[in-house]
Amino acid sequence: MKKKSIVGLIVLTLTLFLTGCGTPYADGVYTGTSMAGMHGEFAVEITVEKGKISKIEAPVNNETEGIGKKVVDQLFAQVLEKQSAEIDAVSGASKTSAAVLEAVTKALEKAGK
16 A cells, blocks of 8 residues: 555656646746737847746837737736736737737747746
8 A cells, every 4th residue: 555655656746747837937037029910029028036927028019009008918917927928819909919929938938938
């Protein structure tokens, strides 16, 4: 019985290790860019502190003022909440969403996840 428990614990530990469960991003500031937006280049700067995304900014944002800012703010909030670029696009703003998500994904790849 004890042997089965030890084997089960080893399998669980290896599974968690191999799937990267709980693996944080590397601390630092990372940039990513995209040309997929409505009006050209879109760039993000992501700050990671203590392994978590703490801040996202858009130093280059050529999206339409007003609606574009709302979409960017909404997507940034989702990325911060989920700590990932694996979020849904905003309905009716597919090009802006694509640009934001591509830039965020590129930045997070540099952060190691």
